[in-house]
Amino acid sequence: MEKTIKTKPTVLSVLSMALLTFFTIFFIFPFYWIVTGSFKIQNVAVQVPPEWFPLAPTLDNWIALFKTPVLRWTFNSFFVATCTLVIVCTTAAMAGYALAKIKFPGRNFVFWLFIAAMALPKQVIMIPLFTILVKLNWINTYQALILPAVGWPFGVFLMKQFTQTVPSELIEAAKIDGCTQMGIFTRIIVPLVKPGLGALAIFTFMNSWNDYFMQLILTRSVTMQTLPLGVALLKAEFTTPYGVLMAGATLASLPMIIIFIVFQKYFTQGITMGAVKG
Amino acid sequence: MAQITNVAAKNKTPRKKFRLSYEAKDWIAGYLFILPVMIFFIGFIVIPMARGIYVSFFDYSLRNFEFIGLDNYIHLFGDEIFLKGVRNTLFIVIGSVPIVVLFALFVSVNIYKKAAAVRSFFRGVFYLPAICSVVSVTVVWGFIYEPNYGVLNYLLSAVGTEKISWLADARFALPAVMAVLITTAVGQPIILYVAALGNVPVSYIEAAEIDGATNWEVFQNITWPMLMPTSLYIIIITTINSFQCFSLIQLLTSGGPAYNTSTIMYQVYERAFTLNQYGLSSAMGVILAIIIMIISIIQYKFFGSDIEY
CATH class of the missing domain: 1.10.3720.10 (MetI-like)
Known part of the structure; x- marks a missing residue:
């Protein structure tokens, strides 16, 4: 009896999972953004719309950092x-x-x-x-x-x-x-x-x-x-x-x-x- | 057993050489073992704390050191900027603590039954902002909030919103800082809740389910009461951390615009290190400590729980 209750996906559980997924992306995004941002040249970093993935990654920033x-x-x-x-x-x-x-x-x-x-x-x-x-x-x-x-x-x-x-x-x-x-x-x-x-x-x-x-x-x-x-x-x-x-x-x-x-x-x-x- | 009493008896009889009893030896050992920590504790916690309270009664600046009684305190209660700081601090605490607790509870309830690897993944994701340097966190959020090319305004422009200066606009600066504070504050509560939820006996829940209780009823009548000590601890530490919010503010807004994100803690720093008003700064620190103590006691009494340390 209780097994059927647990396995039946309710509206609430689907909603919870959707929300959890959204939060997960929300929490990971800033760190994704920092790391990928470190491989973008300045005018790519500030371009609108943003470049979601660095298409032309560069190590210039890291070289400059170590100076x-x-x-x-x-x-x-x-x-x-x-x-x-x-x-x-x-x-x-x-x-x-x-x-x-x-x-x-x-x-x-x-x-x-x-x-x-x-x-x-x-x-x-x-x-x-x-x-x-x-x-x-x-x-x-x-x-x-x-x-x-x-x-x-x-x-x-x-x-x-x-x-x-x-x-x-x-x-x-x-x-x-x-x-x-x-x-x-x-x-x-x-x-x-x-x-x-x-x-x-x-x-x-x-x-x-x-x-x-x-x-x-x-x-x-x-x-x-x-x-x-x-x-x-x-x-x-x-x-x-x-x-x-x-x-x-x-x-x-x-x-x-x-x-x-x-x-x-x-x-x-x-x-x-x-x-x-x- | 006989051996022990035998040794003890021997020790009571006077000997030709002076010997310490086992008890006295334990005493000395105990003191020697806590001595190293005590030196640091007294030198770097107790003495500064006593001195902080002491100088809060002085007009203390680079040139001056004069006893003025309660004048610093009296001055602060008529100081518009300080009162604004108090309001901002309370706003942050009252706004962020319930969100942190509910958010942590929501995530924990949804992940604690999952496989260990999945659980670890989620715990890690939400703890990420807490283990990263506050400077890194503010660098990226400053970039996300940037009015002209920040991601947030770009995403909002899709729904037709005007460009917003998140950190420079008096209406949005404090909520924007709070949002970042909340992301850094939920990690630890989630770890605590997941552990506590794992300790709720499955048999209780199964028994209730057999009796026909809904998920919500199980949560309300079994899970939540059993989480109470954990919740109390989480509420208290989150409250204390929100009161002490400093680095995020210093790095994101420096208390601006027009003191709109200036908290008590930020002003403690500002008074001492940019205005050199050490006495006033210490008085603020003492007031902050008193507020935190009172609120912790109220929370402790209100949630009247039997937490043992």
Whole structure:
């Protein structure tokens, strides 16, 4: 009985599929437009009616793009994101273990402090953080782009959630065998929370790679700028041809798209684990 | 078990060498393990936050640093531009949050039963704008919205519409920015909803179907209530993100035309970095934080749910 209900295509389900298809095209189109736009010469890019598919693809835009400091910007983005990832994963895994499995006075207080800080908007801290970094003489340095991101407690929260799934018996057994806390952490916890670390690594990398606001206020010189800032800089120069801008935009987004396609499982896990449990 | 008590007993008896109890060792280990994160947390979150609240009571600019009590706050509540920013921000939040939630729900309900590969494809498509750099997103949307050769006006010209300056026309600029914001905001909710829908026990739904319930009744009475904690979480994070909308605005319109797309967050930036009014800027940040906190609490109470962290 219920099988006939499910297989019978109703008007509603046909309509839903049509709408879903429309939305899918709507979401894919901008990225199709960026990528194809990067292969069009200027007067083709701005022609009306638009050329839906580049009939005479050219690499000129990409060649022009690589005449700007784009390699330096890409390196900066990559370096900053990688350093942030390493420090965040290390410190968050350690704190996550302590908050999930080690009993010490003030543990709950610390945990709720992190939760409260996560709920507060970042904006309150941006301007004072900026003035503090000015006083430290850190403006336009790599450490300014890397270290403040480590303080953000989302990673600790995520790693606590993952570490809680490790059976406490394993830890007790290791203690009886004379394993130190450091040994328990490196030999038992880290191997077992690898999926969590994977998710955290990807999110940290993505947040750093895609950051705009912090990098905007903390950098000064063209050589310290990251890829998003560099592309924004090209955009602000009105003489930049659209194709070059599109090539820059493609380059700024491509790494994350590839990482997403390869590691979609970690994204999904991280988002669901970081959100609602139980 | 016997072994453990035995060890514990041994530790209580005084020894010739000073030894810490297991409990004390755990304490020290616990503190050492959270120490690295704490240093960053206190240095880059707690201290700036405290300082942000502190300087919001000062007339603080490049030349001045003088205590003025609540004057910054009083000034802001009579400041036309700031109030416009508040209105724009509320407009964005109230307009985009329901659309994001309904859109995510619509897509999720239609894809969660499909084969894993199909599901991944759709999840990926709708998450695409969220994983791409905001700069790339604004580059392409700026191009699509371009009045003379943008794709949008070209498509609309087919139905006879005049050329519209989407981002420069006071009537359209804010909705145009919101549309982009919504595309970047639906990805995460869809992933959450698909996961939550997968957790709704099939037996409940089958039982209801056998009893003759329609699809809509199943959704209304079984699926929706079970999605409630997820919905609450999605509403709260989408609200917070919409309140904090900055980069899209800075890159698409710079708050214009005539402050029509200027939000609180954009003004926090503008006051501090183009006008050097750090005190006023911090006061705005504090007000924004308070608004977000109040709204999160209301949402939490209103949807009265038992979400456990």
